Amino acid sequence: MAEYAIELKGITKRFPGVVANNNISFSVEKGEIHALAGENGAGKSTLMNILFGLLVPDEGEIVINGKVEKFSSPRDSNAAGIGMVHQHFMLIPKMSVMENVIIGQEPGSSLKIDRQKGIEEVQAISDRYELNLDVTKRVGDLSVPEQQRVEILKVLYRQADILIFDEPTAVLPPHLIDEFCDILLSLKQKGKTIIFISHKLAEVMKVSDHVTVIRRGEVIGTKAICDTSIDDITRMMVGHSVDTGRKARSDIRPGKEVLTIKDLHYTNIEGNEKLKGLDLTVHEGEIVGIAGVDGNGQEEMEKCILGLFKPDSGEILFEGRNVNDLNVRQRRDMGLGYVAEDRQKESLVLQYSVAYNLVLGQEERPEYSKKGFWLKRNAIQETAERLAKDYDIRLANVNVAAGTLSGGNQQKIVIAREANADPSLYVAIQPTRGLDIGAADSVQDTLIRLRDENKAVLLISMELDEVLAVSDRIAVIFDGRIVAVVDAATADKESIGYLMLGSRKGGEK
Amino acid sequence: MTSNKKREILQELLIPVIAVVLSLLIGGIIIALLGFNPFDAYGALIQGSMGSLVSFTMTLKTSVPLILAGLAVAVAFKSSAFNIGVEGQLMFGGLCAGLVGIYVPLPPGLHLVVTLLAGMLGGALVAFFPAILNTACNVSVVISTIMLNYVVQFFVQFCVMGPFHGDTSAPATDPLLASATLPNILPARYQLNLGFIIMILAVVLVYIFMNKTTKGYQLTAVGLNATASEFSGMSVKKNIFMALLLSGAIAGLAGSIEVTGTLKRMVNGFSTGYGFSGIPIALMARNNPFAIILTGFFFGMMRSGSFLMQATVGVSSDMVGIIQGLVVVFICLENLIRYYMNRIK
Incomplete structure (x- = not known):
């Protein structure tokens, strides 16, 4: 029998009105890379925060290296050898790599930091795990992937044997993801155990030994990578439910185009091209739902529509009129209603x-x-x-x-x-996030009512079920483009799921 | 629920009071350590500022520039801009008013109005530079307003001592034309001039602007939540720009009232920190225009009473500077005070 680094047994965590983790159990073998996959809001982050000691579970137990542990703060989990590489870096740009790494555990006496020793120790770790960092450099001068490696260095310096990576590739440009995967494999080779949270299944397939899929706070299953496929994991992530709970509505009367987006390109400050030629049309009297995994260009598209971001190229037409040069107030006065994501x-x-x-x-x-x-x-x-x-x-x-x-x-x-x-165009972004069922229902009913009043409605949601229930047409966004537009009444959840994750239905193993 | 609410409001009102009481307490201890009787000292402070009608009106007069300075800070602060340049704006406003009062003869009545407007324009002009730097290049308002104080201070000094120096040995210009001075509103020995009424008017106007107009609505919204304001289509930069100009104009008005009412000529260095006192005055009043009248009056009391305290008890009038400093410290510790108040309950 394999030796387990982590065993989670019946972990349950409830928040007011929602069960974030429901009786979650799975085990991670020593020295493996274990992927944790699931849609946004499936409960991955809650689970990892429990493992990291930020949250205390209502039920269940955590066993680390065969020993039952109770974590009430990250200090406890650190002591048990668990380290977390956060998606959003927690670094001080003005300090050197070495200083960032040793913070809280400085070598030397309590009065004076032994810098030389710090540099030697931290550089030794960097070299040993092939992180290729000059530890005397200022963190602010480093690239994003290098900063991520500093975060890894911080965890290694604290002698963690179990490393949790929270969506580590979300911040990386595509051509550097392979390099990152190599780092993961090298860490594994040196005997570290790794939990790798991602919904990019290509990477999961490439580096992991096992994958555990979570949906709606429950474990759907754990599989060995050699026994599974991207299609298989996708099916587990989105589920097979036949009943999409579609909302009743009157027959669609396709009207004129209200919002037309043509070949929209947008590059963010970090130089990543987030929109790569996005096309989209919304007519009056219809709800177009955008389905997609977070970070595929939704935010950039929303802000280009509102007028907060200026696209590199391409056109946004509002009732046939180009609004590229109009500010937010002018666009709103033309009839743009906008329900922002963070109320x-x-x-x-x-x-x-x-x-x-x-x-x-x-x-x-x-x-x-x-x-x-x-x-x-x-x-x-x-x-x-x-x-x-x-x-x-x-x-x-x-x-x-x-x-x-x-x-x-x-x-x-x-x-x-x-x-x-x-409004003639009503844009709603994650309008039901965090709401209880009653409130969510009334919000969705409002969207349907607006559509019945012949308004154009654009719904952007990370929850596929909501998109399916409310939309007339579904546009799938992936990697800065709309990759498919389907009729919501006849859409099937599985095939949308494949498109969202960047694979085609029946794709190769 | 409602009684809870009431208690909450009461508590918020109590915090500045507690801050003042604690400052007076510690100030009293310091006075005692210096070998004086703190009760005598505070007695003289009150006697000197409110002991007679003459001293009371004197205190009111001293409070006018302080209240306006507090109002200037508050207007900028509502939009989230920290205008620390009120001192410089106030001095330059005084200079502009002084020059128009001396060199631009106009019919009575009109002359006074133009003089005061010139002062407000001058104050707004000084505020314009930090405002445009913030709008165009995102320069921190705090830093540019602080630094500009020195530029203005020495420029004003140059003007008063140089080209506009009057026929006098004092560091001052010639007296203003009579038509540009503020008339007294009480018999001469009470010294209270029209500036007091103008100040009250300014407070009311600012209150109306903030609470009854769309511009005030937007300015406050930007100060409370810049992101939501931007999403709703307001321009955050434009609102901060406007708030700074308005703030500068009010500061300029403070300076012109001092020049046209009290001094009746432009005197170099006439502002003894009115602009800086405006910051704690606004903070203590939580930027509420009417509350600023009260807190500004409190600071005015300290100033006008300190002379009697020095003359009769022997405590240096600088002591009130220490007490004002303590008030600032305790106002900044409001969360600590709130924490202890909740523990007591």
């Missing part, structure tokens, strides 16, 4: 009253202001009271601060405000 950060002023939030962005329109200067406070109050009633926003009165409401009611403010502005 607290991007959609609401939490200290403002609910009433004020219900007109945010529309405050200069004649309904709410005299000559664009004097606020019509009575009109704002009346509108707010009407919207609170129509959209079932539960509150004592509309003058309480928006920050005092629950997440679902906060989201209803945003949904109501953007719908009330009489």
